[in-house]
Amino acid sequence: MLIALFPGDGIGPEIVAQAKRVLDALAIDGVTYEEGLVGGSAYKAVGHPLPPETLDIAKRADAILFGAVGDPDCDSLERHLRPEQAILGLRKELGLFSNLRPAKVFPELAHESALKPEVAGSIDLLIVRETNGDVYFGEKGMRTTVDGLREGYDIMSYNEAEVRRIAHAGFQAARARRGKLCSVDKANVLETSQLWRDVVIEVSAEYSDVALTHMYVDNAAMQLVRNPGQFDVIVTGNMFGDILSDQASMCVGSIGMLASATLNGSGQGLYEPIHGSAPDIAGQGKANPLATILSAAMMLRYSLNLPEPADRIEAAVAKALADGARSPDLGGTMNTIEMGDAVLAAL
Amino acid sequence: MLIALFPGDGIGPEIVAQAKRVLDALAIDGVTYEEGLVGGSAYKAVGHPLPPETLDIAKRADAILFGAVGDPDCDSLERHLRPEQAILGLRKELGLFSNLRPAKVFPELAHESALKPEVAGSIDLLIVRETNGDVYFGEKGMRTTVDGLREGYDIMSYNEAEVRRIAHAGFQAARARRGKLCSVDKANVLETSQLWRDVVIEVSAEYSDVALTHMYVDNAAMQLVRNPGQFDVIVTGNMFGDILSDQASMCVGSIGMLASATLNGSGQGLYEPIHGSAPDIAGQGKANPLATILSAAMMLRYSLNLPEPADRIEAAVAKALADGARSPDLGGTMNTIEMGDAVLAAL
Ligand SMILES: CC(C)[C@H](C(=O)O)[C@@H](O)C(=O)O
Ligand SMILES: CC(C)[C@H](C(=O)O)[C@@H](O)C(=O)O
Numbered sequence: 001m002l003i004a005l006f007p008g009d010g011i012g013p014e015i016v017a018q019a020k021r022v023l024d025a026l027a028i029d030g031v032t033y034e035e036g037l038v039g040g041s042a043y044k045a046v047g048h049p050l051p052p053e054t055l056d057i058a059k060r061a062d063a064i065l066f067g068a069v070g071d072p073d074c075d076s077l078e079r080h081l082r083p084e085q086a087i088l089g090l091r092k093e094l095g096l097f098s099n100l101r102p103a104k105v106f107p108e109l110a111h112e113s114a115l116k117p118e119v120a121g122s123i124d125l126l127i128v129r130e131t132n133g134d135v136y137f138g139e140k141g142m143r144t145t146v147d148g149l150r151e152g153y154d155i156m157s158y159n160e161a162e163v164r165r166i167a168h169a170g171f172q173a174a175r176a177r178r179g180k181l182c183s184v185d186k187a188n189v190l191e192t193s194q195l196w197r198d199v200v201i202e203v204s205a206e207y208s209d210v211a212l213t214h215m216y217v218d219n220a221a222m223q224l225v226r227n228p229g230q231f232d233v234i235v236t237g238n239m240f241g242d243i244l245s246d247q248a249s250m251c252v253g254s255i256g257m258l259a260s261a262t263l264n265g266s267g268q269g270l271y272e273p274i275h276g277s278a279p280d281i282a283g284q285g286k287a288n289p290l291a292t293i294l295s296a297a298m299m300l301r302y303s304l305n306l307p308e309p310a311d312r313i314e315a316a317v318a319k320a321l322a323d324g325a326r327s328p329d330l331g332g333t334m335n336t337i338e339m340g341d342a343v344l345a346a347l
Numbered sequence: 348m349l350i351a352l353f354p355g356d357g358i359g360p361e362i363v364a365q366a367k368r369v370l371d372a373l374a375i376d377g378v379t380y381e382e383g384l385v386g387g388s389a390y391k392a393v394g395h396p397l398p399p400e401t402l403d404i405a406k407r408a409d410a411i412l413f414g415a416v417g418d419p420d421c422d423s424l425e426r427h428l429r430p431e432q433a434i435l436g437l438r439k440e441l442g443l444f445s446n447l448r449p450a451k452v453f454p455e456l457a458h459e460s461a462l463k464p465e466v467a468g469s470i471d472l473l474i475v476r477e478t479n480g481d482v483y484f485g486e487k488g489m490r491t492t493v494d495g496l497r498e499g500y501d502i503m504s505y506n507e508a509e510v511r512r513i514a515h516a517g518f519q520a521a522r523a524r525r526g527k528l529c530s531v532d533k534a535n536v537l538e539t540s541q542l543w544r545d546v547v548i549e550v551s552a553e554y555s556d557v558a559l560t561h562m563y564v565d566n567a568a569m570q571l572v573r574n575p576g577q578f579d580v581i582v583t584g585n586m587f588g589d590i591l592s593d594q595a596s597m598c599v600g601s602i603g604m605l606a607s608a609t610l611n612g613s614g615q616g617l618y619e620p621i622h623g624s625a626p627d628i629a630g631q632g633k634a635n636p637l638a639t640i641l642s643a644a645m646m647l648r649y650s651l652n653l654p655e656p657a658d659r660i661e662a663a664v665a666k667a668l669a670d671g672a673r674s675p676d677l678g679g680t681m682n683t684i685e686m687g688d689a690v691l692a693a694l
Contacts, residue, residue, distance in 0.1 A: 152542030157500035195499030
């Protein structure tokens with residue numbers, strides 16, 4: 001089994017290194033690793049955020065462990081050369097359409113949330129975000145209006161096949177959890193959302209055991225603050241999912257703790273922390289590696305079919321927290337390596 | 348001076364009636380009122396959510412006091428006949444492009460928020476949302492792909508003139524407040540956002556006294572939970588503004604308290620509570636009329652140039668709250684009329 005390691009920019013290399021230590025400690029038979037350049041660091045080294053060599057590793061790999069991309073030095077590059085194109089390109093080229101973002105509070109950290117502890121403590125939800133379509137991947141560009149004005153445009157769209165496969169992912173996830181699926185759209189304004197809603201309703205016929213509701217995205221953003229405990233699984237498009245999943249992750253109080261998986265139809269997956277490259281603290285040992293370590297656990301479970309070591313990692317993270325391991329984002333003083341040490345000690 | 352009263356659907360008539368009582372009590376010279384049908388109730392009465400008679404009143408009026416639109420009975424109508432088209436149509440036909448949504452906690456209500464009281468109490472922000480463009484008003488429809496699949500699409504776009512005028516609105520609002528403007532976009536993915544960011548930066552040359560920052564929308568959704576006190580004025584497009592302003596309003600804890608104004612270039616404005624038509628409690632006297640009463644105050648200030656009675660209304664609402672007036676959404680038992688009575692008593 002081949003695991004691609006793509007550390008990326010900013011704090012990426014520091015946090016992926018700790019996840020690798022944890023994977024090494026598990027001494028899993030038959031796993032090999034290949035490292036690749038992505039993001040701004042890839043651009044700086046070889047002139048492209050997703051070089052062909054990296055894409056080749058990704059395609060051959062069973063799973064990708066991804067750090068983060070994003071580098072302020074690259075903000076004024078042409079769009080296709082910016083660091084973000086690495087993650088967008090991997091999602092698209094590998095057909096990684098189903099982005100799973102669980103949000104659940106660790107009891108020891110409930111007080112870190114800006115939400116009241118009882119509200120934060122009620123959160124146990126999963127956002128299933130589509131990541132191959134929507135306004136992210138439609139035709140886009142700059143043009144000039146008939147009046148000679150500069151205009152930027154991006155086409156939002158979904159077809160029924162794209163909605164159907166992510167709807168199935170949402171219903172299946174709900175079935176494996178508490179049986180509740182909330183589909184989020186803006187069908188009162190957008191035709192893309194109307195098609196989304198129509199198809200989700202069609203697919204629901206195959207899941208009579210799942211309770212389906214619909215919510216407008218503005219209301220969903222309110223409900224995630226007011227009463228996030230009401231949600232089990234949320235399924236939504238790429239753009240709304242980007243916003244709502246980051247909001248939900250912050251409700252949990254510790255974005256440095258949240259892992260994610262992005263899967264295609266054949267079990268391949270990309271695993272990454274929800275947080276970004278945090279260039280402001282890069283190289284200082286301040287980054288919390290737990291989200292990346294937990295992403296490695298998701299990887300073992302979903303792409304490598306190794307639930308047992310996945311459970312072990314998750315238990316070790318919980319124990320490290322219970323034993324008091326705290327990086328600066330969690331109100332503590334432990335550095336990135338010490339956080340890794342704490343997880344290894346708990347393993 | 349002509350004020351258009353458009354109560355609309357659901358709880359709309361109940362809450363507008365209380366705002367009208369407050370306006371009547373102020374006995375402002377030279378104000379006349381005309382009432383019009385909007386939304387699902389207009390559709391049911393005359394077959395269109397924004398009948399020509401209503402649009403005619405709106406165009407002649409100095410200001411519109413709007414209740415709410417939205418009616419589940421109308422969900423399966425063709426899009427152009429749905430209740431929401433009333434508000435979208437008024438914004439577009441009257442060129443109401445600058446939607447101002449202040450969010451600030453009433454000290455007595457800070458504990459109502461799902462956020463910790465110290466976080467909720469730190470909120471004092473204004474969202475300036477563009478409401479004439481973006482993916483709301485671009486070409487949209489259903490089409491069939493080359494593979495014969497149903498596809499929904501909506502074109503997102505902004506031209507430089509549209510961005511420039513809302514940027515000016517944002518900078519001016521910031522200048523009148525604490526001098527901080529945060530422009531929210533998704534320039535790392537969207538060309539529409541790239542144009543937005545470019546133009547906001549151009550306009551900033553005229554406002555050297557305002558500190559401009561930029562934030563991606565996903566990060567903004569996080570920061571509104573993590574540390575909403577960091578924001579003064581946020582300026583953003585129609586779609587992102589829809590989501591973020593509802594999120595911000597819920598952070599304050601009492602969506603039944605929040606007013607809004609939507610202005611065009613000539614001082615005309617539409618004033619409405621941020622909450623919707625709440626069909627589930629319509630006709631039961633449970634609705635909180637304070638957001639509508641506060642919208643009437645904004646109307647006096649911004650469109651009728653009557654700051655003094657506006658101040659009086661706002662002071663009366665604050666006093667009513669301090670005296671213990673609480674509708675069910677605020678944890679109390681007072682009905683809609685009793686809430687109106689409380690404000691009138693405080694006036
Ligand atoms: C980096 C960016 C392009 C990306 C996205 O918007 O999808 C990120 O915000 C995410 O959510 O993974
Ligand atoms: C009713 C709906 C069309 C409207 C919008 O999306 O603009 C509403 O949510 C609002 O924010 O005023």
